[in-house]
Structure formats: C-alpha cells, structure tokens
Amino acid sequence: MQKITFHKVHKESNKKSLLIFFSLLFLSGIFAQDTKKIPLQGFVDMHTHPRGDLAFGTELFFGAPYGNISEALGNCKSHHSKKLIRSVLSAQTEQLNNASWRDGKTGFPDFSTWPSWCSILHQQMWVDWIKRAHQGGLNIIVALAVSSHTIAYAAKTKGPYDDEQVLINYIQGIKELVSNSDFMEVALSPEDVRNIVTKGKLAVIIGSEMDNIGNFYSPADHYNSIFTPNPSNEQIQAELDKLWELGLRYIFPVHLNNTVFGGSALIMSTLNVANKFVSGSEFLPEEIKTSESGISFRLQNPKANLNFVAKIFMPFLLPKKINPAKKGNYHCIDSIPGFGQRNSLGITEKGKFAINYMFHKGFLIDIDHMSEKMANEVLEMAIANDYPVNSGHNGLRENRGSEVSRTMKQYNQIKSIGGMVGMGHGENAESFVRSYRTVLKIMRNENVAIGTDVNGFYPLPRPNEKIKINYDSTFTRCTTGNRTWDINKDGVAHYGLLPDYIKSWEVAGMTPEEKNAFLNSAEHFTLMWEKCERMKNKIEP
Numbered sequence: 001m002q003k004i005t006f007h008k009v010h011k012e013s014n015k016k017s018l019l020i021f022f023s024l025l026f027l028s029g030i031f032a033q034d035t036k037k038i039p040l041q042g043f044v045d046m047h048t049h050p051r052g053d054l055a056f057g058t059e060l061f062f063g064a065p066y067g068n069i070s071e072a073l074g075n076c077k078s079h080h081s082k083k084l085i086r087s088v089l090s091a092q093t094e095q096l097n098n099a100s101w102r103d104g105k106t107g108f109p110d111f112s113t114w115p116s117w118c119s120i121l122h123q124q125m126w127v128d129w130i131k132r133a134h135q136g137g138l139n140i141i142v143a144l145a146v147s148s149h150t151i152a153y154a155a156k157t158k159g160p161y162d163d164e165q166v167l168i169n170y171i172q173g174i175k176e177l178v179s180n181s182d183f184m185e186v187a188l189s190p191e192d193v194r195n196i197v198t199k200g201k202l203a204v205i206i207g208s209e210m211d212n213i214g215n216f217y218s219p220a221d222h223y224n225s226i227f228t229p230n231p232s233n234e235q236i237q238a239e240l241d242k243l244w245e246l247g248l249r250y251i252f253p254v255h256l257n258n259t260v261f262g263g264s265a266l267i268m269s270t271l272n273v274a275n276k277f278v279s280g281s282e283f284l285p286e287e288i289k290t291s292e293s294g295i296s297f298r299l300q301n302p303k304a305n306l307n308f309v310a311k312i313f314m315p316f317l318l319p320k321k322i323n324p325a326k327k328g329n330y331h332c333i334d335s336i337p338g339f340g341q342r343n344s345l346g347i348t349e350k351g352k353f354a355i356n357y358m359f360h361k362g363f364l365i366d367i368d369h370m371s372e373k374m375a376n377e378v379l380e381m382a383i384a385n386d387y388p389v390n391s392g393h394n395g396l397r398e399n400r401g402s403e404v405s406r407t408m409k410q411y412n413q414i415k416s417i418g419g420m421v422g423m424g425h426g427e428n429a430e431s432f433v434r435s436y437r438t439v440l441k442i443m444r445n446e447n448v449a450i451g452t453d454v455n456g457f458y459p460l461p462r463p464n465e466k467i468k469i470n471y472d473s474t475f476t477r478c479t480t481g482n483r484t485w486d487i488n489k490d491g492v493a494h495y496g497l498l499p500d501y502i503k504s505w506e507v508a509g510m511t512p513e514e515k516n517a518f519l520n521s522a523e524h525f526t527l528m529w530e531k532c533e534r535m536k537n538k539i540e541p
Contacts, residue, residue, distance in 0.1 A: 042139030046392035046422030047451030055147035057157025063123025109481030117491035129496030136499025145170030207250030214239035263345030263371030265404035285341035295340035297402035346373030393451025422451030
C-alpha cells in the first residue's frame with residue numbers, strides 16, 4: 001500500500017514539474033517576443049531647417065512654421081521690402097534659381113506666388129505640411145539650425161547675427177514648434193525614437209549646421225557679442241556639454257567657412273566672401289588632378305560672379321575690406337587644364353579634440369561640408385573607434401564635381417562603421433532615382449535615406465513634364481487656404497508635397513525593392529544611433 005502511494009505521489013510530482021517547466025518555457029517565449037525590438041517602419045529626412053524664420057537676422061527669411069496662419073504666412077512685405085537694400089538683395093537671391101519668378105508678397109490664403117519650388121526665402125515647412133509628410137511615411141526628421149552672420153549683416157536685419165545666439169534661439173524654436181503640434185515629439189536618444197515612432201508620431205532630432213558653434217570666430221563687422229576665435233580645449237568641451245544639455249544631438253563640425261576645427265569644402269566662389277568675413281582670410285586652395293579625384297571645381301575671384309546690380313549695391317552691403325566688387329580684395333587664380341581645386345586645410349588639432357569629444361558624448365556627426373582632407377581624417381578617426389558618422393544631404397561625386405560630394409571609398413567607409421547616408425533630393429524624380437540607385441548599391445541596400453535641405457537656401461525639385469503622377473480618391477492633392485498644389489505643375493512647392501514626390505519615383509522607375517529599402521530607413525537610422533550609444537562609453541574624452 002505504501003509502495004502504491006509512493007508511486008502516485010512520485011507521478012503527481014513529475015506532472016507538476018513538467019507543468020511548471022512548460023509554463024516557464026511558454027512565458028519566457030512571450031517575454032522574449034515582447035522585449036524584442038520590432039523594426040521601425042517609415043523613412044528619415046536627415047536634413048531640414050523648419051525654423052528658418054529665426055535665422056539670418058530674422059528678417060530675410062519669411063514665415064513661421066506654426067501659429068496663426070494669416071500672420072505666420074501672411075504678407076512678407078515687412079521683411080522683403082522694408083529697406084531698399086534688403087529688397088534688392090531678396091529679389092536677386094530669389095531669382096537665382098528661376099529668373100522669371102517674382103515675389104507677390106501675399107501668402108495666405110491664396111499663396112499666389114509662394115511657396116514655390118524655386119523660392120528660398122519663404123517658409124516651406126508649415127506644420128500642416130510637415131504633418132502631411134508624416135502621413136506619407138516620414139517618421140524621423142533631423143531639424144537643423146542654420147544661419148549666416150555674413151548674410152544677416154548684408155541684409156541689414158535686426159538680428160541677432162552671431163552664431164551662438166542664433167543657435168540657442170533655434171533650439172528653443174524647434175522645441176516650440178514641436179510643442180505646438182499633436183504629432184511630433186523631440187527625441188533625445190534612440191530609445192526615444194523607438195517609443196515616439198511606435199506611438200505613431202514623428203520623432204524630431206535637434207541639430208546644428210551652424211558655421212561656428214560657440215562663437216569661435218571673429219566677424220569683420222565687430223558685432224556686439226562675445227567671440228572666442230581661439231578657444232581652449234576646455235572651452236570647446238564646455239560648449240559641447242552645453243549644447244547637449246539643451247537637447248542638441250546632431251552636429252556639423254564645419255559648414256560654409258573654415259573654422260577652428262578644420263576646412264570647409266570649396267563649392268562656390270562667393271563663399272570666399274563669407275569665409276573672409278568670419279575668419280579674416282580667403283580660402284587657400286590646392287591643385288588636384290581631375291582625372292584622379294573627380295574634382296573640377298576651381299575657385300574664382302568672387303567679383304566675376306557679380307552682376308551689374310550687385311556691383312552697385314555691394315559697397316552698402318559689406319565692409320570695405322570684404323567687398324568682392326573692390327579691386328584687390330581677392331586673389332585671381334589662374335586655371336590649369338586638367339586640374340581642379342580643393343581646400344588645403346584639413347582637420348586642426350582643436351578639431352581632433354572636438355571630434356573625439358563628440359564621439360565620447362554620443363553626438364550624431366555629419367561630415368558633409370568638410371573639406372575632402374578633413375572628411376577623410378574624420379573618417380579615419382571614426383573607423384579607428386568603430387563609431388558611425390553620417391553624410392546627410394549629398395551624392396556620389398561625378399567626374400566634374402567638387403570636394404563636397406562623396407567618393408565611392410568614403411561611402412564604403414561610412415557603410416563599414418554603420419553610418420547613414422541622406423541623398424540630396426535631386427533636380428527631379430529621374431535624377432533622384434538615378435543617384436539613389438547608385439548609392440544604394442554601394443551601401444548594400446541599407447542605410448540610405450533622404451536629406452531634402454528644405455528651407456536651407458536651396459531650391460526643391462522643379463516640375464517635370466516627363467514624370468506625371470495621378471491624383472484620385474486614395475491620393476488627393478494638398479490644399480491650404482484657397483490654394484491647391486499639383487506636383488505635376490508646381491513641382492515640390494513645399495514640404496507637404498514630399499509624399500507626391502516619393503510617389504513620382506515609381507513613375508521614374510524606382511523598383512519595389514529600392515522603395516522598400518527607403519521605407520526602412522527609420523530602422524537603419526535608429527540602429528546607427530544605438531551603435532553610437534554603445535561605442536561612446538569606450539572612447540576617452
């Protein structure tokens with residue numbers, strides 16, 4: 001009897017043990033499934049400037065991205081026609097990309113002339129237009145501060161002019177834009193990105209594309225602010241710490257002029273004027289063989305690019321020693337057949353310190369606008385530390401390009417460390433698809449997004465008669481106020497037409513596989529940021 005009882009107890013014990021074992025196994029499977037990161041859907045725009053209204057002295061660029069639309073996007077006359085000098089400068093600037101375009105001044109509700117694909121001085125990122133882009137698949141956006149002390153001074157705006165104050169205002173301005181929406185949140189970490197996108201919202205990453213962070217320069221106009229043209233390593237570190245605390249996560253160490261960190265890519269001869277304004281010196285180019293480098297750009301005397309009107313007004317715009325119309329202010333450089341020019345300045349010692357400290361903090365670093373020499377040196381530092389860096393609004397260098405564009409080797413290096421590439425939007429759908437396809441192959445079908453540079457003094461894609469999309473009940477035209485836009489006729493007039501532009505890529509020949517890679521760029525971007533977070537703790541400041 002005892003034997004039988006013991007046997008029953010033993011069997012019951014085995015049943016309970018098996019039940020507990022399988023229960024734990026089942027629960028562990030659920031737990032593993034719950035904690036596994038589900039890949040994010042959607043795409044990334046790695047380069048935007050939603051608060052252009054806070055840049056360039058606040059009176060050259062017109063239009064806030066939120067608020068009372070009749071005021072925010074109303075009449076730009078007070079900005080563009082208040083002073084004769086600014087009126088002429090605005091007209092000359094706006095007609096660079098389309099000589100026949102004219103500013104009709106009145107925006108909302110008719111928007112008769114702006115926003116337009118070719119207009120670069122009017123707001124193209126109104127909050128409703130950002131929302132339409134989000135509804136079209138945009139899930140991560142890098143919102144960058146940008147300005148120019150030189151342009152703010154030349155436009156005789158009310159300020160501020162200095163890069164430090166503009167950047168602080170811009171960071172706060174992006175936060176205010178986000179807080180005045182119901183579909184955006186600021187992301188301070190990759191974990192934030194995953195949480196925000198999973199909730200169905202747009203993750204906004206605050207960044208800087210300023211010429212000189214920390215006011216580490218000395219402008220020719222002696223503007224009334226504190227400037228530190230020769231900062232110590234401690235001052236550089238303190239500035240980066242401050243920006244981090246303010247919420248800035250994405251950074252361009254160099255923009256359109258040489259800085260204490262290194263050289264800027266030579267892309268336009270007129271930028272020599274701004275470089276002299278903020279640094280006191282002209283660019284110093286070096287010769288490089290076009291057949292070996294793909295660089296054909298040559299720095300010219302900026303006077304050669306001035307038309308009759310510009311030459312007349314230039315003495316009123318800039319200090320005497322900076323004026324490009326004045327003979328002797330800039331060197332004339334002879335052309336050499338078969339050779340282009342690049343900046344002779346690479347990374348500086350302070351630049352090496354700054355980049356390393358950016359690694360240590362976990363900043364998302366963009367190498368665009370660096371001189372070729374500096375970009376290569378930063379890539380070497382990144383590879384040595386296995387730390388991702390990005391090229392957020394660029395393209396592959398062609399045979400007749402400048403040093404600002406990327407080489408195949410650079411793209412391969414970016415891919416090897418897990419960095420991201422943002423393709424420039426191209427002139428139209430055909431040019432974008434062609435460039436995207438080439439770079440996507442180099443990047444092995446991953447880590448390629450877009451960098452629109454909207455509101456960045458750069459025109460958006462123009463109308464293309466060859467590529468037509470169909471609007472219907474499932475895909476309707478964008479309407480604001482009394483104006484309805486049609487990409488077939490209007491091009492990408494504003495950010496709300498980004499979904500229309502993406503739709504046109506299929507018409508231009510983008511394959512389902514290529515589009516799928518683009519629509520997975522949100523996940524690739526987040527993985528890149530997660531790697532930065534992992535690697536930063538291994539890098540000594």
